Amino acid sequence: MKSSRTFPLVLAVAGVLTACSRVTPKTEPAPATPAPAVASAAAPAPAPVPSSAPVAGAPSAGTASTSVGDRLAGATGTVAGRDLATSDPRAVLTEMIFFDYDQSELRAEARATLDAKLAFLQANPSIRIRVAGHTDERGSDEYNIALGMRRAAAAKRYLVDLGIAESRIAVVTFGEERPINTESTEAAWAQNRRDEFEIVAGGTGNGPA
Amino acid sequence: MRGMVRRFDAILMMGLGMAIGSALAAQEPGVRIGLTYTPGSQPGIYLVPVRGADGDSVRRIIARDLEFGHRLTVIAPDSGAVVPTGRFNYPLYARLGAAGVVQLVLQADGSALVTLHDVVAAQAQETRRFALPGPRLSPAWRLAVHGIADVIEEWVTGTRGVAATRVLFVRGGALWRIDSDGANEQPVPGVGAALGPAWHPDGRSIAFARMRDDGTSVVVHELASGEERRVRTGAPLSLSPAFSPDGKWLAFAAGESGTDLYVVPVGAWDEPPLRVTVGRGSTNAQPTFAPDGRRIAFTTSRLGRNEIYLTDADGANPELLTSTALTDAPYRADPAWSPDGRFVAFSTQIDGRFQIATISLRDRAVRQYTTEGINEDPSWAPDGRHLVFTSSRTGTRQLWVLDTESGRVRQLTRGAAARMGAWSPRLLSVP
Structure with a gap:
């Protein structure tokens, strides 16, 4: 899970892409990039799409309570078939990822979801996020608290390895304590084995400085 | 564990933990704690009905504790019969299958005087006064009553009960x-x-x-x-x-x-x-x-x-x-x-x-x-x-x-x- 991954982004974050994406993981905290200014110029009015579909299943706490304003910088390009220019930054940043039973390895689609977040995190360097790891109800309650943390840490590690400053990503675990779906079915368990993403800072007032 | 009826020595049992068998043969002369009953069995205990306003509560709590402990058999826990008058009629309790009889007297000062009688030996075996902190039926009072059950279990079997937990x-x-x-x-x-x-x-x-x-x-x-x-x-x-x-x-x-x-x-x-x-x-x-x-x-x-x-x-x-x-x-x-x-x-x-x-x-x-x-x-x-x-x-x-x-x-x-x-x-x- 750690090193040597082919960088799957085919995006052009406002001209600074190449500079950003080749940053060696962990060496520098958030390269001081002019991305937001350029980005908002290049992609004016990314027009947050109201009630976007991808977070439909998400509990309201994470996304609704954040005071993310209308000034998130957009990103352009295509990640895993997703056209970032037409994506709501907040929806992308808060889209959940899902895990296999008792695993904290990132699935391919989870990595693609994180790649889309990466673009917006790079475009909005003042944004800080919190990743909350969750598990299904199977397994030991206490062990699941630790497993949830491993899941949150896996997403964090992925983004940090791609150049996002560690200080911008907080991790927290809720184990099996906060399920999305309280049924005891395979489908419910699959929904509950997830990372949720919350914007905790920098969602407002980060427009062109 | 081959003997039919044997006096358990609680001090030895506590000291040696689970290795009871061979230790039983050696008894401290002059020290006798425990009750006469068949080893390997759950000795029968009869709880004499307790007089006083809280008597039934006390008796019910202790009877249940002893049952939950799985080391004693409480004989007719809900029966109010066989209230002793005067001297204890040990043969009667023996016929009921009791190896021991517990007599509990609630005192005016709120304490409880508890006596364990050995039916086979036809004599009082242990007696102790227990403080019962008020108010009655409060959590602290109940904990103290559980403590009585734990000591009764220890008197009989050598192992203290776990009711007061x-x-x-x-x-x-x-x-x-x-x-x-x-x-x-x-x-x-x-x-x-x-x-x-x-x-x-x-x-x-x-x-x-x-x-x-x-x-x-x-x-x-x-x-x-x-x-x-x-x-x-x-x-x-x-x-x-x-x-x-x-x-x-x-x-x-x-x-x-x-x-x-x-x-x-x-x-x-x-x-x-x-x-x-x-x-x-x-x-x-x-x-x-x-x-x-x-x-x-x-x-x-x-x-x-x-x-x-x-x-x-x-x-x-x-x-x-x-x-x-x-x-x-x-x-x-x-x-x-x-x-x-x-x-x-x-x-x-x-x-x-x-x-x-x-x-x-x-x-x-x-x-x-x-x-x-x-x-x-x-x-x-x-x-x-x-x-x-x-x-x-x-x-x-x-x-x-x-x-x-x-x-x-x-x-x-x-x-x-x-x-x-x-x-x-x-x-x-x-x-």
Whole structure:
């Protein structure tokens, strides 16, 4: 899970892409990039799409309570078939990822979801996020608290390895304590084995400085 | 254990633990504690009806405690017959099958005078006065009555009972407690959100993990004062605290991408904890100490699946404990080291559902105790014989008590869902 991954982004974050994406993981905290200014110029009015579909299943706490304003910088390009220019930054940043039973390895689609977040995190360097790891109800309650943390840490590690400053990503675990779906079915368990993403800072007032 | 009727010597039994058999032959001359009954049986005890306003309550509580202890047979616990007048009619009690008769007199000062009669010897065997703190029927009063039952059990069998104990558990994210007999169910005041509670062996403070939106950390909580200390770890997650049996150390798990076990001296909450395990990104959690404090059993995912490991308390000699393949998809968790040191109880997944099992530390023999529903999170009573666990067998998760010698179970909680039971030490100091 750690090193040597082919960088799957085919995006052009406002001209600074190449500079950003080749940053060696962990060496520098958030390269001081002019991305937001350029980005908002290049992609004016990314027009947050109201009630976007991808977070439909998400509990309201994470996304609704954040005071993310209308000034998130957009990103352009295509990640895993997703056209970032037409994506709501907040929806992308808060889209959940899902895990296999008792695993904290990132699935391919989870990595693609994180790649889309990466673009917006790079475009909005003042944004800080919190990743909350969750598990299904199977397994030991206490062990699941630790497993949830491993899941949150896996997403964090992925983004940090791609150049996002560690200080911008907080991790927290809720184990099996906060399920999305309280049924005891395979489908419910699959929904509950997830990372949720919350914007905790920098969602407002980060427009062109 | 071949003799028919034999005087048990309680002092010897306590001293030698479980190795009773050969010790029985040698008796301290002039010391006689215990009751005459057939070894290996559950001696019958008759509780004489108790006079006074609270007499029925006292008798009912004690009778139930003795039944829950599984070491004595209470004869006709609900019968109000055979109230003695004048001298004890020992042959009558013998005909009822009683090896002992307990007589309890509530005194004007609120105390209780308790006498155990040996039916075969036809004489009073033990007598002691017990204080019963008011107000009557209050939790403290009930605890004292449970203490009487525990001493009666000790008088007869040589082993003190575990009625004067409580079980902490989690209900709806909050911490609750309940008496060992299922009475006095109430939230622990001032605690609120808590997971995975653990008792300090002095019974006066507890530890648990507090899960908040900004993180989960281990908290030590003084029950009487409500004073709390967060254990400093420097990690975004800490959980599953456990005190060492001598009360001097707190072990817990902490970390981020993977957790390791740490220990910290109790009270030295600002000192950097000492690391015990090297998990290299795996989960290592749920420590439980051996009675001598030198070894720790814990859950680890280091093999790619969850198993119970043992380690020295300083981290040396890690070793897989649960190597027996009960199933082709092993998942073991929730270890709990028995107070007598002989077993580790744990949860093991069988056909996708947790069941309660014990593994012997002598020969690694595994014994499975449950089959119905999902059963997990065992916690030993101080007698090393009973344990409390969480079961879904009634449709909601509730706490149940298992007698590991007979396999019998009883339901402890009945309200909203309950889990993560932690059995207290004996809560009354030995008189």
